[in-house]
Amino acid sequence: MKTMNILLSAFRALRRNKMRSFLTMLGIIIGVAAVIAMLAIGQGAEYSVKEQISQLGTNVLIVFPGSQQQGGLRMGAGTMTTLTEEDAIAIQKECPAVAFVSPGARSGGQVIAGNLNWSTSVEGTGADYLEIRKWAIEYGEFYSDQDVKAAAKVCVLGTTVAQTLFPESSPVGQNVRIRNVPCRVVGVLVRKGQNAMGQDQDDIVLAPYTTVLRRLSHFPYLRQILVSANTAASISAAQSQISELLRVRHKIAPFEPDDFTIRNQSDLAATATATTEILTILLASIASVSLLVGGIGIMNIMLVSVTERTREIGIRMSVGARGRDILTQFLIEALVLSLLGGAIGILLGVTGSTAISSLAKWPTIITAFSIVLSFGFSIAIGIFFGFYPARKAALLNPIDALRFE
Amino acid sequence: MSGHPATSGATSDGTLIQIDHLAKIYLLGEVEVHALRGVTVRVERGEFVAIMGASGSGKSTFMNILGCLDKPTRGKYVLEEIDVSRLSRDELAAIRNRKIGFVFQGFNLLSRTSALENVELPLLYCSMSNKERRDRAVSALERVGLGDRAHHFPNQLSGGQQQRVAIARALVNDPSIILADEPTGNLDSRTSVEVMGIFQELNQHGITVILVTHEPDVAQFAKRHIVFRDGKIRADKINISPRAAAAVLEEMPVIDDNEEAA
Numbered sequence: 209m210k211t212m213n214i215l216l217s218a219f220r221a222l223r224r225n226k227m228r229s230f231l232t233m234l235g236i237i238i239g240v241a242a243v244i245a246m247l248a249i250g251q252g253a254e255y256s257v258k259e260q261i262s263q264l265g266t267n268v269l270i271v272f273p274g275s276q277q278q279g280g281l282r283m284g285a286g287t288m289t290t291l292t293e294e295d296a297i298a299i300q301k302e303c304p305a306v307a308f309v310s311p312g313a314r315s316g317g318q319v320i321a322g323n324l325n326w327s328t329s330v331e332g333t334g335a336d337y338l339e340i341r342k343w344a345i346e347y348g349e350f351y352s353d354q355d356v357k358a359a360a361k362v363c364v365l366g367t368t369v370a371q372t373l374f375p376e377s378s379p380v381g382q383n384v385r386i387r388n389v390p391c392r393v394v395g396v397l398v399r400k401g402q403n404a405m406g407q408d409q410d411d412i413v414l415a416p417y418t419t420v421l422r423r424l425s426h427f428p429y430l431r432q433i434l435v436s437a438n439t440a441a442s443i444s445a446a447q448s449q450i451s452e453l454l455r456v457r458h459k460i461a462p463f464e465p466d467d468f469t470i471r472n473q474s475d476l477a478a479t480a481t482a483t484t485e486i487l488t489i490l491l492a493s494i495a496s497v498s499l500l501v502g503g504i505g506i507m508n509i510m511l512v513s514v515t516e517r518t519r520e521i522g523i524r525m526s527v528g529a530r531g532r533d534i535l536t537q538f539l540i541e542a543l544v545l546s547l548l549g550g551a552i553g554i555l556l557g558v559t560g561s562t563a564i565s566s567l568a569k570w571p572t573i574i575t576a577f578s579i580v581l582s583f584g585f586s587i588a589i590g591i592f593f594g595f596y597p598a599r600k601a602a603l604l605n606p607i608d609a610l611r612f613e
Numbered sequence: 614m615s616g617h618p619a620t621s622g623a624t625s626d627g628t629l630i631q632i633d634h635l636a637k638i639y640l641l642g643e644v645e646v647h648a649l650r651g652v653t654v655r656v657e658r659g660e661f662v663a664i665m666g667a668s669g670s671g672k673s674t675f676m677n678i679l680g681c682l683d684k685p686t687r688g689k690y691v692l693e694e695i696d697v698s699r700l701s702r703d704e705l706a707a708i709r710n711r712k713i714g715f716v717f718q719g720f721n722l723l724s725r726t727s728a729l730e731n732v733e734l735p736l737l738y739c740s741m742s743n744k745e746r747r748d749r750a751v752s753a754l755e756r757v758g759l760g761d762r763a764h765h766f767p768n769q770l771s772g773g774q775q776q777r778v779a780i781a782r783a784l785v786n787d788p789s790i791i792l793a794d795e796p797t798g799n800l801d802s803r804t805s806v807e808v809m810g811i812f813q814e815l816n817q818h819g820i821t822v823i824l825v826t827h828e829p830d831v832a833q834f835a836k837r838h839i840v841f842r843d844g845k846i847r848a849d850k851i852n853i854s855p856r857a858a859a860a861v862l863e864e865m866p867v868i869d870d871n872e873e874a875a
Contacts, residue, residue: 213737224725523721526682527735527782528710530703606682610721 214533217524218540221517229545232509235502236549236589237556240582242495244557247578249564250488252571257484261473267307267440268340269447271299271433271454274467289429290467293421295457296334296433302453305437305446310334312432313417315424320385321373328369330386330413332420333434340436348380348395351416359418363391366410367399384413389423391415443472492578499582502549503589510542510597521601522609535602542594543587550586554579629789629821630656630679635688637674637844648674650844651688656823658789661816661855663832664825666841673794675841676825680713680792681705693789710738714783718795720775722767728754728778729763735786753781757811773804780811790821797831803865809834810858834858 222229273290296311313332318325335353338344351362363384370379370393379393400409421428437446447470454468514521521534529537561572637649649671656662666672677683678690681697684705690698697708714735715721722731732750741749754760757777767775776796783791793812797805813834816822826832833856840848 210738210740217737220726220730224723519721520723523723524734524738525706526680526709526715526721528706528738528786530706530738532703533706533738607677610682610717 210533211536214536215540218537218544221520221537222541222544225513228509228513232506232545233549233552235505236499236546236586237502237553239495239499239502240550240553240586241557241560242498243492243582243585244554244574244578245560245564245572246491246495247488247581248557248561248572248574249570250484250491251573251575251578252565253487254481254484255573256571257480261480267437267443268473269435269437269443269450270471271295271435271450272469272471273429273431274465274469290458291430291433292428293418293430295454296430298453298457299433299435299450303446303449305442305449306435307438308334308336308339308436310337310340310434311417311430312434313420313425313427314431315387315420317387317424319369319373319413321379321382324373324375326369326372328366328411328413330363330415330420330424332417332424333414334417337414337434340434343400344398345395346398347378348393350395356416356418359416359422361389361391361419361423362394363413363415363419364395364397365393366397366412366414368408368410369413370396386413386415387424391419443474447472496585499585499589503546503593506542506545506589507593507597510538510594511600513541514538514597514601517601518604518609518612521604522606522612525604525606526610531602534604535598538598538601539591539594542598543590546586546590546594547583550583553586554583557582627658628655629658629660629693630654631689631691633689635675635678635685635690637671637678637683638686647844649678649685652844652846654839654846654849656790656821658821659816659819660821660823661812661834661836662823662839663835663837663852664823664839664841665827665829665832666847667827670841671844672825672841674844676792676794676823679790679823680715681708706738710735711786712789714786714788714791716776716779716783716791716793716796718798720767720772720779720799722775722778722782724767727764727766728759728770728781731767731778732781732785734782739786749785750781753785754778756784757781771804772800773807776800776804776808777811780808780815784815784820788820790823791815793822793824795826796824797826797828803862805831806858806861806865810862813855813858 271291293311296309299306300309310333315330315332316327317330318327319330335351335356338350345364346367348364350364351360354360355362363386365373365379365384373379373384374382379396382393383390384393385391397410397412397414403409415424417430421430435446435450437443450470451466455466458467460467524534558574561574564570565572632652632654635649635652636647639646639648652671652675664672664675674683678685681692681700682705685698688698689696692708692712695708697705700708709715722728723734729747729750732753733746736746736749751760751763754763757780759774759777759781762770762774762778767778770778776799780791780796783793791812796812797808800808809831812822812824816836822835824831824835832838833852835852836855837851838848839846
């Protein structure tokens with residue numbers, strides 16, 4: 209009943225001082241807008257990182273051989289010589305959740321072309337390697353299944369290697385010597401740039417894994433098997449199928465540990481996401497400081513307002529306002545200011561983020577969460593910072609308040 | 614006018630205010646200041662009382678207690694059979710809201726607020742529909758002759774008009790008493806008489822008016838004089854021949870209110 213009247217009194221008081229009301233709100237407006245914009249930028253960054261990771265291939269599994277054990281000494285992952293070409297072929301044939309398989313071998317070495325040479329890593333792969341890594345050929349072509357079966361002396365260069373060894377001419381069709389084995393360059397890869405750790409992903413030479421195993425490293429076991437699942441959702445199915453198959457093939461007894469490890473990229477994705485989440489929190493907490501300052505602004509103005517309006521409070525009390533009526537009115541005024549400021553701030557923040565993404569081409573995402581958060585925060589600020597001045601007003605003695613000059 | 618039950622149910626002997634041995638002691642640091650030293654007085658319904666005295670005589674303290682703005686240190690104050698001296702802060706606020714209308718020397722209107730909204734102010738603190746509130750405020754303004762100034766702000770009104778808005782505000786809740794604290798202190802002599810005329814007219818319609826003043830001229834309009842000195846009632850006598858404001862006005866040179874405002 210009377211609450212409506214107190215609401216009316218609060219609105220009338222705010223209307224009487226339009227300029228002051230606006231300036232008070234300004235702090236909250238800027239604070240809320242900053243929080244919204246910062247969260248939008250942070251979450252936009254998070255989204256684009258996730259996007260980039262999924263382009264790396266989130267449905268990729270890597271099978272490593274297990275660790276070798278000599279006496280009590282364990283040699284670390286990948287030291288055991290258990291993965292074979294046949295394992296890779298069996299995975300391709302017998303695991304329905306698997307799309308592509310590329311056995312992996314590696315040989316470091318000096319690559320020579322004419323009078324230029326370059327030390328790089330030579331990766332032995334299957335013909336489906338580019339499918340799995342979501343990579344492509346810029347010039348020429350990739351080697352075929354036929355080349356892989358025949359251990360053909362062909363290779364594909366990363367752009368760094370191509371530019372270093374063939375600064376002026378096209379490398380396609382030319383010969384390079386890898387560990388003194390002449391190989392024909394059939395293609396050049398699309399530039400991929402640095403990976404997350406700062407390594408140049410284009411400083412690489414790809415060759416059929418058979419060629420690397422039989423002609424370059426002369427080592428019969430695979431270093432890894434790169435597998436892609438049909439979809440990102442079928443990763444765990446693929447993982448258990450591979451695990452089951454390899455245990456059978458390697459004749460591992462039921463309670464013996466695996467002699468291989470299967471890793472997927474979701475750990476990497478999780479790490480990257482966590483990093484950008486920290487960024488978001490950082491940005492949001494910086495913006496929250498401005499929201500806090502806005503709240504203190506409200507308290508400041510309300511306190512000044514209590515002093516300035518002491519006589520008004522006295523008049524209201526003399527005509528029958530109780531302390532709690534005055535308290536409610538001042539609290540409502542603070543709340544209206546912060547709510548209205550919050551609403552305008554949300555509008556401004558949304559507009560600002562949209563402007564940032566269209567002008568600076570920076571991805572921004574506004575979630576319901578960030579709007580609810582900043583709106584809730586402004587309500588809390590209204591109550592928290594409004595309460596002290598409101599209480600101060602409510603406790604005034606009517607006679608002193610009336611006599612106040 | 615729709616009166617509150619308390620105002621319509623008059624006591625058998627017509628007593629509105631009964632005050633017994635009222636004392637008020639202020640503490641100024643370590644020093645006790647005796648503002649009132651045992652005041653006993655009775656006011657009947659329908660009286661027009663002028664409370665007089667020099668500054669420091671205790672008349673303002675008495676007025677504050679009478680208006681339920683302050684509580685006595687000792688003594689008893691019964692207003693319409695309610696022992697007001699025992700009420701809490703909130704209960705006093707309710708008494709002020711329903712039974713007392715204040716008129717102050719400095720008008721005490723809310724600035725940048727229309728006359729109508731100023732008059733509505735006491736009604737915001739009791740339950741009432743928006744329409745009833747507006748109607749009562751308009752009729753109170755009409756009663757003091759300001760029906761056409763309802764939407765003017767205080768700074769667009771003359772001193773006399775502002776005081777009339779304040780009187781309308783005091784009237785709007787249909788109170789048992791109107792307490793006026795030096796209501797003519799900020800007004801010129803003609804406007805003072807006009808304002809006193811309004812009080813006399815209200816009194817003739819049965820409203821009890823208690824007026825604090827130190828001007829004998831102003832007190833002449835009241836029907837009873839209570840003189841305070843040093844916290845005690847020094848004299849309490851009936852004014853046998855109160856002046857009629859209407860008659861005094863006729864003898865005074867005319868000054869247009871609007872001219873004054875412009």
